[in-house]
Amino acid sequence: MTASPNLQPSTGPAAPGESPEAMRERVAVLLGRSRERSTRLTALDDGELVAQHSPLMSPLVWDLAHIGSQEELWLVRDVGGREPLRPEIDGLYDAFQHTRASRVELPLLTPSEARTYVGEVRDKALDALHRSPLRGRPLEHEGFAFGMIVQHEQQHDETMLATHQLRAGGPVLDAPAPPRPATPADPGAEVLVPGGPFEMGTSAEPWALDNERPAHTVDVPAFVIDTYPVTNGRYLAFVEAGGYDDRRLWTDTGWAYRVAEDLTAPRFWSRDTDGTWWRRRFGVVEKLPHDEPVVHVSFHEARAFARWAGGRLPTEAEWEKAARFDPVTGRSRRFPWGDAEPGAEHANLGQRHLRPAPVGAYPAGASALGVHQLLGDVWEWCDSGWHPYPGFRMFPYPEYSEVFFGGDYAVLRGGSFGTDPAAIRATFRNWDHPVRRQIFSGFRLARDARPGAEL
Ligand code: AVJ
């Protein structure tokens, strides 16, 4: 199996003034791309699809049918006004009724039944697309429900990719290596972000989810942020300096977790007797590449590293300001590089490569302030909990964002190599438990700027 080809996007919502016909065409391409990816990620033997590869994850066949179930709920029943295809299976695919660890015990659709189901749902969803005016009621306006379902399928595709990473056995996925920097980058480089107000969040992005809204002004004092995500090489220095055994570097909660889980290094790393470090990546064991962003670390590990290195994690507002603020115009951009949809030159997204790219590999994707690789490569832990923006309004259902507000979560920003361009923006907000590390999570450091200092 190969990774998704880099089909030229069409990754985003409608351009202003786009006709409904052009919008339908664009949505159909996005739906087709997400289904092509789901199909590749489930092109495995039935035994592999129904297996529990990790108690942290659902069986792959659950994700597949759940993708269909959400699509049926919003596009076929609500937008399309049709009767449910299979009302008896709703409960099986409701993420709130069964934990991931217990889904393997359910009377799930078989792989072949699941494929038939998602195919039938898709036919009816495309019919709904052709009948919807794509304007008027908020759910259909500018194709929102279709954009939401594209993002939902791509999010589960990233989840399935994480399941592939957890699965034992030889490789079944393949993709070319990511680009390398033209000249080696300094992994310790930093950028000064000037203090002052900037616009955070969005009220204009048609397919932004409820938690990204509304746009609001946030005053962020000057701070310094890493130009690149923290590399394996930097992180290895922390490991070898005894960071995992130094109680002082960890919070109480972080230390309790470190002890209970017996953590000694990022997930999927191993050290052999002669001291060489290896990492396992989609069934391949390879020497740890020092110039790639570290991945598969928890929030607690990221914080301990920051403490050791004399820095801290950026807040979510700091991360977004570093990504979006243009000091020339004073405005916030859609993407770090500007308003153009993500292309292959901007960021390592969309499972084009099955690993983070070395730091410095995406100069065309840098933000106005000169911060690199904010989108793609690795999700970045922020020192912020999961909270609504002022003026938040739930839409269209509380179980996407709202029910998680105030829970035991930390925010992640920027997407990973496994995040599709259709499912990421500089305003996009993700969250997870601070102990999770099977996700494609890394981080970068920030620190307070001394008043009047250059750097
Ligand atoms: C936004 C990634 C935290 O996967 O749990 C998928 C996205 N919500 N189906 C998740 C989601 C419902 C969600 N995250």
Ligand code: FE
């Ligand atoms: Fe879901």
